[in-house]
Amino acid sequence: MTAAAEVLLPDMTIHDFGKFGVWQRYTQITPESAREIEELGYGTAWLGGSPPTDWDGFEQLLAATDSLVIATSIVNIWASAPDDAADDFLRLEEKFPGRFLLGIGAGHREHTGTYAKPYDALVDYLDVLDARGVPREGRALAALGPRVTALARERSAGALPYLTVPEHTAQLREILGPDALLAVEHKVVLDEDQARARALGRQGAGFYVGLSNYANNLRRWGFDDTDLVAPGSDRYIDAVVAHGNATQITDRLAEHAHAGADHVAIQVLGDDPLPSLRTLAPLLTEQQA
Template identity: 25%
Template sequence: MSRWGLTIPLTGVPLVEHRALIEELPDLGYTDVWSAETAGTDAFTPLALASQWAPQLRLGTAIVPVYTRGPGLLAMSASTLAELAPGRFVLGIGASSPVIVEGWNAAEFSEPYQRTRDTLRFLRSALAGEKVTEEYETFSVSKFRLERAADPAPSIMLAALRPGMLRFAAEEADGAITNWLAASDVPKVREVVGPDLELAARIFVCPTEDAAAARGLGRMLISSYLTVPAYAAFHDWLGRGDQLRPMHEAWAAGERKKANEVIPDEVVDSLVLHGSVESCREQIQSYVDNGLTTPVLAVLPTGGDVFEQVRGLAPAR
């Protein structure tokens, strides 16, 4: 069954003011709320609130970096939320980026595939309530056991962009989380993970008919994200290398304004959905039609009433 998720918190809305909307989401047809963790709220607190405001919703992190918490603390945070929302919490983990890990959190970003693999395997054992003493390739743990292991343990999904991590997600995780892809890219990702694995993706939605404004915001986001090496490699794999090469060259030269300007409209329009609320909803549905299990809407600010926009973007019923 296809799901329909929303990224919380919404930009510009105080956390406590989300309650009225989140309580309404299940009746609108939303099945999930998902958090992120960069430099805003942490990933767990908004979901802890949502767990009490709307007990029908599934809750997910997309994603928690595997470097910025120790393995034991990550297990504790996940188990605490799983206790608040039994059977309704999905822990999404991933490597994140050097800026977030090293620049903002004073940790070393090294061996991302191995660190993510080791963290997943540790969490499987720890969240099951086992005492863990293990020498992993990227860290070691001695005699760790959760005092409050949630029952059931949460599902674990992996952030994955390219075939290696996507295949690993299919082999050992409960799903894959991807990001910054077009609806037409979904079949290529689905081909790697297989037909049955849950595949989630955050979809950037800018519900406005002011195409120039939407594209301006989209260009800033694209140049910020897709110049990160992992995302650059992802879009090379997806086949956008030539279209994005001028952006990369300008960015590398320190020409940030030019980097934005040279991103083709075609790329912006495929990665940042815009138009009327009805048009945006149809574009989201195209991801589902192409094989995405869980679209997770990230509603970008337009100056409009974001609560009304979220209501309008609810799945057609």
């Protein structure tokens, strides 16, 4: 960080993410559903699908809620310029202090023609955010491997791993140390019919075995080519999609907390996440006590 950046960085209200949040594509969440998510006790709404920095929904969601943190998961650094991201953050931080987190990441090699040297691009992006006065507490990085996780520790609030397992969570916590944010995503299907739950799990998670960053990470945790052929083996689906009854799902999500996660972002697979979120909320509230 440059001396000039140190002068520019403002003090900010520290986010209260809660222990559990909701991951949903930004095109699907509404002010009304965000308000119910908050009322159910979830601390953060994580907006997936690479929301653009000029999306007017950020302010609508924040205005519709009182304490819910709105976080991007993630803004794609190849699609959104860092100055635009800084403009968004500074405007929202001024109006809704401590309630907007700028999650950024390099996306997927398979989908981005300008993906070369993503680590260097992340560093350059962070340099611009520094120069514009976006504090490290106001941003976090999508991270799977050790190098970007260390960068997340040094230059941001922490790491936002996606499609992961508790063993990976434990490794990331070791790299991050005790103080950095570790907010992990985990998919959920509330259905005790195993075949039906796995089928829905494959609709939501089968796609990712074809993406090298996720497949390579999962190989570190014992998955092999027999697991990582679309739409994924039963072992793969059972690992990355918590399914069964509410108690079984809650116990699976708690494994991440026991492994060192500060926060678990729940992605309910299917058309409408709210019925499952309503059912899970009382058990997750007990976990937070």
